[in-house]
Amino acid sequence: MSTVFNFTFVPWFRSVAPYIHMHRGKTFVVGLSGEAIAAGKLPSIAQDLALIQSMGVKIVLVHGFRPQVNEQLHAKGHEARYSHGIRITDEVALDCAQEAAGQLRYEIEAVFSQGLPNTPMAGSKVRMISGNFITARPVGIVDGVDFKHSGLVRKIDVASITQSLDFGAMVLLSPFGFSPTGEAFNLTMEEVATSVAIELQADKLIFLTEIPGIRIHPDQPASEDNPIDTELPLDTAQALLKQLPPAHQPSDTGFYLQHCVKACKGGVERSHILPFATDGALLLEVYVHDGIGTMIVDEKLEELREASADDVGGILQLIEPFERDGTLVKRDRTEIERDIENYTIIEHDGVIFGCAALYPYPEAKTAEMAAVTVSPQSQGTGDGEKILKRIEQRARAMGLSSIFVLTTRTMHWFIKRGFQNVDPDWLPEARKRKYNWDRRSQVLVKKL
Missing domain, CATH: 3.40.630.30 (Gcn5-related N-acetyltransferase (GNAT))
Structure with a gap:
């Protein structure tokens, strides 16, 4: 038994080594959807992020909270309202968002603090830093719809985030921003992660999502061996976006793709869409040649x-x-x-x-x-x-x-x-x- 294990483990570990060297010192921004947390995937994803960080990668983790906020709204008998794919955040929704963000931040920090023997977290020392790194502005009124306390990213405190990363910490961001007058705005995880990745000029932007990746021809049946396109050049991804209807739901093909394209156009070399349903998706994408999700690459960088x-x-x-x-x-x-x-x-x-x-x-x-x-x-x-x-x-x-x-x-x-x-x-x-x-x-x- 041990001999068989040696024959499989040793070549595998050697094949992973070039990727460990390649990513050491790089910066990854990881967008974790609230759906992944609701599905109970947080402990395994935390283990994988801790492992990646231990191999010298600097990580900014941005969490979403779409289902958690909806759950809070439902408990208060309040309807979740959206327009243009953005939540309309009234006073009740803002309270629910703040409650959900506080609870999730607590859960995330707790799971990264575990160090039980005989688990992947044994011996890990993950220091998490979060704070008011994001200045926001209101979405305002669009096509006659008042988005109230929903906001957009105005500015990122790059210096403070970089200092925290250089200190060896993992930076945790909630999808919240504050105006210079102290007003809180509810943001989207996708916009925060994309903006942070561009401002930091991160090496990768990675979304852990409900969808397995992108297929160029979603209307055609997928083959068992190749259900998705593992790599899309930026120009192909842009052409695909033009053919798709506006993406308002996370399950829409263009929902995450539009943010990946924006990141690549903003100078992020590679952006990824991974399925959180696949155990170890982060490790498979980062340390295995063919990966597991879809990677969008700006090929002008590759020439x-x-x-x-x-x-x-x-x-x-x-x-x-x-x-x-x-x-x-x-x-x-x-x-x-x-x-x-x-x-x-x-x-x-x-x-x-x-x-x-x-x-x-x-x-x-x-x-x-x-x-x-x-x-x-x-x-x-x-x-x-x-x-x-x-x-x-x-x-x-x-x-x-x-x-x-x-x-x-x-x-x-x-x-x-x-x-x-x-x-x-x-x-x-x-x-x-x-x-x-x-x-x-x-x-x-x-x-x-």
Whole structure:
């Protein structure tokens, strides 16, 4: 039993190590929906956040309280009223919101204070700091609707939050803000988390939500293997938002997506939508290659794009040393010019540092990823993974169910990223006819 455990734990832990190094010292803003707390998920989420913080990540936790406020209103015989997806906060609703926020803050601080032996919290020292970090202004009257004590973020006290994070504390924010005259305003968790992430220029904004993630084509049935899109480029997410109706309910596709898009446009590199129903969703998203939810990425930061005719020279220059040493099969300029639309490249300051081509075999619902190359200067920086992700996106958009590679020297890199070794007979007939039996390339397949 212990031997089996060793064989599974050791490779797993080693595979996680690069992500631990990558995220150390980074800042994550986590938006925790009130629904997650109502569903009893707070203890396990707290354990995961404490663990992530112990690995050097700075965390700002913003909690929601939508169902808790509604419960308080119901107990007082008062109806919950919304417009434009925002609560209309009258005097009674404001009292209920303050009661709910106080109760939730107490629960959250209590659960982070646990340190029972034989639990993930044993030995953890999570210091939580909360305070009046948010200045708010009233929503006012919109389309004839008076939102009363509902507000919007006017200003974030970035210096105080940063000081608290640097002190080693986790910062806890409730969706409340105060005007310079001391008036309290009820805010939304989503707006607070997004505003804080932008002002801090956080590395990640993460929403733990009721929905499993985003699907580009929600009207089409989801496959068992790929119920959501694990990564959306910012431009794709923006295009999707334009097609969707206004999002007023948390279950609406655009509800969290609109905030993720705003964060990315505001300089947050990556924003995530995760299902709180999945145990360990935070750990799976942060420390596992493919993640569990949907990540929106501003690809201007990545400088990742499809190739054009102007890139042929740069691609040739990149792949030539690898062709010379036998890592890649030789391709001439004419072949690359002919197939240039199949190529994805990544560049830095106008220089191409990585590329890959996608050759579809629609009849077999698969595609070959070929000419996968990363410059020695940028190996280990994640450029290869970015190209792989984009190739996977392109293949999914074509309706394909897998991609495959042929390689003689880089099997381990692909296996580590979800590819599996298969017999060359697996290849589509058209590709099998071109297989070079003298080269004896390994065939590796990844299901999408």
